[in-house]
Amino acid sequence: MPELPEVEVTRRSFAERIAGARVLAVRLGSPLRWPLGCAPQSLVGRRVGAVTRRGKYLWLPLAPVEPGPPERSDGGLLMHLGMSGSLAFSDTAALASVGKHDHFDLATSRGTLRLTDPRRFGAVVWSPAIDAAPAATLLARLGAEPFDEALTPAVFHAALRPRRTAVKTALLAGDIIVGAGNIYACEALFDAGIDPRLRCCQLSRPRAERLLASVRKTLSRALELGGSSLRDFRDTHGSDGAYQLEARVYGRAGLACESCGATVRRILQGQRSTFFCPGCQKR
Numbered sequence: 001m002p003e004l005p006e007v008e009v010t011r012r013s014f015a016e017r018i019a020g021a022r023v024l025a026v027r028l029g030s031p032l033r034w035p036l037g038c039a040p041q042s043l044v045g046r047r048v049g050a051v052t053r054r055g056k057y058l059w060l061p062l063a064p065v066e067p068g069p070p071e072r073s074d075g076g077l078l079m080h081l082g083m084s085g086s087l088a089f090s091d092t093a094a095l096a097s098v099g100k101h102d103h104f105d106l107a108t109s110r111g112t113l114r115l116t117d118p119r120r121f122g123a124v125v126w127s128p129a130i131d132a133a134p135a136a137t138l139l140a141r142l143g144a145e146p147f148d149e150a151l152t153p154a155v156f157h158a159a160l161r162p163r164r165t166a167v168k169t170a171l172l173a174g175d176i177i178v179g180a181g182n183i184y185a186c187e188a189l190f191d192a193g194i195d196p197r198l199r200c201c202q203l204s205r206p207r208a209e210r211l212l213a214s215v216r217k218t219l220s221r222a223l224e225l226g227g228s229s230l231r232d233f234r235d236t237h238g239s240d241g242a243y244q245l246e247a248r249v250y251g252r253a254g255l256a257c258e259s260c261g262a263t264v265r266r267i268l269q270g271q272r273s274t275f276f277c278p279g280c281q282k283r
């Protein structure tokens with residue numbers, strides 16, 4: 001599943017190349033998770049603005065070239081990669097060759113942005129603004145961006161303190177901080193020396209601070225590796241693998257911890273696998 005670092009690496013792979021391009025054609029394949037929400041033809045002629053990311057969503061502003069009636073007003077596409085999606089931007093007009101899993105093409109004057117998504121949990125949704133429905137509704141429950149300076153250790157600790165759930169579960173929920181998907185949550189908790197079963201309300205302020213720093217460090221590293229493994233801007237699935245090679249607990253159940261030699265364990269928390277080292281990670 002594409003996680004936040006993969007989505008951000010994807011964004012960086014095409015944002016500058018597509019900015020300023022004019023939409024020439026739109027092709028829809030099989031239905032995605034949600035309908036597009038506008039006539040594909042209404043996007044033709046619009047100009048692509050600066051692509052941004054919020055959580056695992058990308059926002060592609062599409063401004064009308066000239067102001068006109070309401071149906072030609074501002075707006076953009078909110079995109080999500082779902083469980084198995086990848087976005088690729090090719091300089092050539094790739095519309096001629098369409099694969100079975102290619103379900104959305106935005107052909108522009110600078111190249112074609114294509115969503116390939118075998119499981120079709122991904123989405124491309126029109127919204128008149130990022131802070132208006134439907135985009136605002138989809139983004140409403142997202143927690144803070146991990147690198148947002150407003151997310152201070154005090155804010156992070158205050159958000160965790162009222163909760164009785166396990167700290168790992170709270171990270172995965174994404175409503176306090178986004179981006180700590182399963183692999184990154186496991187690795188951040190290992191880095192911070194925190195037992196994933198510890199309840200949020202039992203996490204001290206210094207340990208919350210340590211955890212926030214570890215989440216940031218883990219995501220930064222994943223971004224670095226994702227960038228290096230996405231050189232052809234084609235396959236977002238490779239980046240996860242590159243990070244996994246460096247994982248210290250994730251996927252290592254039964255193996256010796258490289259720090260202390262204890263056996264790495266795998267448990268289930270909220271139906272997700274949690275990997276941790278009982279020697280390094282304390283309650």
Ligand SMILES: [Zn+2]
Nearest residue numbers: 257260277280
């Ligand atoms: Zn250990």
